[in-house]
Amino acid sequence: xxxxxxSELFVNEDSTIEFVMNKMNxxxxxxxxxxxxxxxxxxxxxxxxxxxxxxxRSLIAGxxxxxxxxxxxxxxxxxxxxxxxxxxxxxxxxxxxLEKNRYKGNILEKIVIVNNDGYVINxxxxxxxxxxxxxxxxxxxxxxxxYVGLTLAVxxxxxxxxxxxxxxNNSISESLKNGKPHFFEVGLEPMxxxxxxxxxxIVNSCPEISDVFIVAVGTxxxxxxxxxxxxxxxxxEEIAQVLTFGNLIILRSTCPLGTCRNFVVPKLEExxxxxxxxxxxxxxxxxxxxxxxxxQELKIIPQIIGGYDKNSQDLTxxxxxxxxxxxxxxxxxxIAEMAKLINNSFxxxxxxxxxxxxxxxxxxxxxxxQVVKAANQGYLRDPLPVPSxxxxxxxxxxxxxxxxxxAKESITEFSNLSLSILGRKINESIPRNLFNKxxxxxxxxxxxxxxxxxxxxxxxxxxxxxxxxxxxxxxIDFLDIxxxxxxxxxxxxxxxxxxxxxxxxxxxxxxxxGFKNADCVCIMNNHRSYSNLDIFNLLELTNKPSIYADYWxxxxxxxIKKIExxxxxxxxxxx
Numbered sequence: 001x002x003x004x005x006x007s008e009l010f011v012n013e014d015s016t017i018e019f020v021m022n023k024m025n026x027x028x029x030x031x032x033x034x035x036x037x038x039x040x041x042x043x044x045x046x047x048x049x050x051x052x053x054x055x056x057r058s059l060i061a062g063x064x065x066x067x068x069x070x071x072x073x074x075x076x077x078x079x080x081x082x083x084x085x086x087x088x089x090x091x092x093x094x095x096x097x098l099e100k101n102r103y104k105g106n107i108l109e110k111i112v113i114v115n116n117d118g119y120v121i122n123x124x125x126x127x128x129x130x131x132x133x134x135x136x137x138x139x140x141x142x143x144x145x146x147y148v149g150l151t152l153a154v155x156x157x158x159x160x161x162x163x164x165x166x167x168x169n170n171s172i173s174e175s176l177k178n179g180k181p182h183f184f185e186v187g188l189e190p191m192x193x194x195x196x197x198x199x200x201x202i203v204n205s206c207p208e209i210s211d212v213f214i215v216a217v218g219t220x221x222x223x224x225x226x227x228x229x230x231x232x233x234x235x236x237e238e239i240a241q242v243l244t245f246g247n248l249i250i251l252r253s254t255c256p257l258g259t260c261r262n263f264v265v266p267k268l269e270e271x272x273x274x275x276x277x278x279x280x281x282x283x284x285x286x287x288x289x290x291x292x293x294x295x296q297e298l299k300i301i302p303q304i305i306g307g308y309d310k311n312s313q314d315l316t317x318x319x320x321x322x323x324x325x326x327x328x329x330x331x332x333x334x335i336a337e338m339a340k341l342i343n344n345s346f347x348x349x350x351x352x353x354x355x356x357x358x359x360x361x362x363x364x365x366x367x368x369x370q371v372v373k374a375a376n377q378g379y380l381r382d383p384l385p386v387p388s389x390x391x392x393x394x395x396x397x398x399x400x401x402x403x404x405x406x407a408k409e410s411i412t413e414f415s416n417l418s419l420s421i422l423g424r425k426i427n428e429s430i431p432r433n434l435f436n437k438x439x440x441x442x443x444x445x446x447x448x449x450x451x452x453x454x455x456x457x458x459x460x461x462x463x464x465x466x467x468x469x470x471x472x473x474x475x476i477d478f479l480d481i482x483x484x485x486x487x488x489x490x491x492x493x494x495x496x497x498x499x500x501x502x503x504x505x506x507x508x509x510x511x512x513x514g515f516k517n518a519d520c521v522c523i524m525n526n527h528r529s530y531s532n533l534d535i536f537n538l539l540e541l542t543n544k545p546s547i548y549a550d551y552w553x554x555x556x557x558x559x560i561k562k563i564e565x566x567x568x569x570x571x572x573x574x575x
Contacts, residue, residue: 003122003245005030010044011037013070018057020069024052028223031245033125034432036110039073046120049112079112080119085310093126121278138248138319141166141210143235145176145202147183147394147469148252148287149216151294154191157199159323164210165202166238176202184468184495187295206242212319213239216252216287218394225401227256236264240271248281248315254340254399257406260284260333265308281312284333285320286340291393292465296490306336338406344399345420348495350384351391352423355430358387361572362437368572369553387571389524390430390474392461397472400424431477434571438549439485440521441574442568445545447519452487453543455514455521459493459501461551463527468495475524479504490514494529511538520547523554530554539563 008030011020020037027034035052058072059065080089084359093108106270111124138161142153145167157163172182179193196202206213217231232253232309239249249268251260256513265276274280285305289297305327307313317327321475330336359366368387376383391397400420407418442452460466461473470493471477482489483505491506491514498508515521515538523530539548544565550557551571560568561575568575 003032004122005032006038006122007044008032009036009038009070009120009123010040011050013039013047013073015039016066017058017063017069017072017544018065019056020050020079021052021065033110033123036123038112038120038123039069039370045078045118046079046112046114048073049077049110050074051110065407067229077112078108079114079120080462082115083316087314105203123201138162138212138485139207139210140212140214140319141206141214142165143206143238144215144217144231144253145172146216146218147185147291147294148289149214150176150181150192151185151188151289151298152214152216152252152287153200154188154195155295155298155323156319158191158543161199161319161322163195164207165200166204166206167202168204170204173202173204179350184457184466185294186292186465191295194351206238208242209243211244211246212248212250214250214252215239218254219255219398219402220394221401226405227254227398227402228260229255232259232264233267236267237271240268242266243272243274243280245274245279246281248283248312248319250281250316250319251284252287254286254344254395254402254403255337257334257337257341260306260337261308277309277312277420281308281315281343282333283307283312283316284336284340285316286336286341288340290465291467291469299323300326302328302330304330304336304339306330306333308333341399341406343394343517345403345423348391348400349419349423351388351396352426354384354387355391356426357441358430358572359426359433362433365573367557367570369570378386386553388430388526389434389571390477391427392474392477393469394461394471397424397428428477431474434478434483434549434551435481437569437574438522438547442520442571445519445547445567449487452519453517454482454489455509455518456489456491456506457493457511457514457521457523458525458527459491459496459504459506460525460527463525463530466495466527467499470496470500473525476504478522478524479506489517493525494527512541513543515539517541517543518546519543519551522549523552524554526554535560536563539566542566 009032012022023037024034037050038046039048039050040477043049050069054072075176091319109126111126113121113122114120121390140156140161141164142149143166145165153165175182179196181188181192215235217235219227219229219232222228260282265282269276273368276282283305285303288301303324305313305316321327354372361368361371372384372386404418456475459470459475461469489506490509491501494508499509531554547569548560549569557568557570557575560566
């Protein structure tokens with residue numbers, strides 16, 4: 001909170017009224033509030049304050065301009081401890097006014113902040129302090145307009161904030177300016193069209209008017225399975241160029257434990273010359289939404305907020321509580337960082353458990369879906385998810401590895417036996433296992449590999465909630481293996497962009513053309529539309545004997561088995 005220019009408001013008791021008036025007028029040149037000076041002793045310790053109102057009353061009383069101020073300044077001013085948060089200061093103002101018998105409508109025009117030794121470290125206008133605490137008056141820059149950043153930006157704009165979306169990719173930027181998002185998310189396009197060029201401006205760098213910066217850039221894994229923080233560093237460097245007193249930086253990106261305190265804060269301090277917790281504020285508020293329901297969940301899922309200090313947390317809470325009624329304040333940055341990591345790591349681990357089940361059931365030709373269904377029915381304590389052809393997506397394939405970094409740095413005897421990594425390896429093994437089974441069945445049918453047509457249905461990393469995101473999709477992992485064997489691969493997805501699929505080297509076709517003369521059809525995700533397919537007539541179009549690999553159990557296996565010439569493959573059994 002220390003203002004480096006605060007001494008520009010210092011005057012002595014023997015200063016003249018005229019000198020003080022000039023001092024007040026020049027305050028704005030140093031980004032200080034006008035209309036007040038601080039009367040200090042020879043050691044710069046506060047003796048009192050003098051306001052422009054005090055001067056007006058003195059002049060009306062006939063005191064000349066050349067008179068000293070020693071008899072007109074307030075020697076018992078209202079001051080606030082630097083240990084109080086902004087919220088606490090605002091709440092204490094009425095009490096302080098009553099104590100000093102200066103209550104005039106619950107407003108104190110100038111807020112003087114002192115440290116424990118009685119030295120002034122800052123002065124605020126009441127409206128300046130109130131506007132910092134009152135979230136709607138803040139200008140927010142969201143850095144990174146991917147799935148996390150863009151959905152948050154339009155949500156903030158929708159509740160009334162002025163938002164600047166920072167996007168470096170010119171093609172994406174132009175598309176967004178025209179109200180066209182570069183990915184599918186339920187409800188996103190109409191909301192973007194409503195707010196773009198109004199509450200939401202798309203720009204390529206942080207405007208100086210911003211006083212809140214939300215960092216939502218990607219932190220993908222490198223070849224060493226550690227997150228690459230290059231984009232995060234670039235964002236921090238850009239923020240530092242415009243960082244000023246009172247600004248708030250909120251990290252939304254997933255990062256290793258300790259990143260905020262040990263990387264972000266020191267970098268900002270080094271580049272800006274400012275001090276965190278005194279001159280600017282930092283918090284971590286992890287993204288927790290699921291793609292396909294992001295706009296809905298932003299307003300429902302509780303927001304975890306950890307701050308560098310109490311002010312950092314309070315200022316962030318004020319912003320997020322404008323669109324989300326449930327806030328979970330935690331004690332520090334690290335608790336918020338760890339909470340984010342364990343949510344996704346545990347989720348991935350649960351999927352790994354049932355995917356391991358499917359591998360075990362395969363040895364006995366058991367339908368793992370029926371096993372899970374039987375285990376769950378009427379047993380409410382520990383519901384199991386259904387097995388799947390692997391677990392993909394930008395978060396679940398990454399966060400267990402980031403979480404494991406913390407485990408490796410711990411000193412327990414199990415430090416090198418991270419469950420999160422074991423679970424991740426199980427999930428990563430599934431596409432290869434599916435290929436091995438499929439390839440075996442193709443050979444059993446005496447199909448020539450170069451003549452085999454495989455139709456893959458579902459390229460997005462998940463079907464429900466629906467998304468166009470094919471990043472880290474297990475379908476792509478499966479596809480990469482198929483390509484090595486020169487299969488003829490066709491594909492379709494009800495939501496993913498056609499060009500994204502074709503860029504994978506896959507011929508994009510609709511259902512009828514895909515099933516026609518196919519030697520194998522693989523259902524790779526669980527989009528709800530598949531259940532409406534006329535599966536019996538479509539399978540009649542295939543090149544029999546053919547294989548129907550329903551890895552999500554969309555249609556009952558006993559029904560498919562009724563179709564002559566169709567070999568059914570599930571995750572864990574064949575029929």
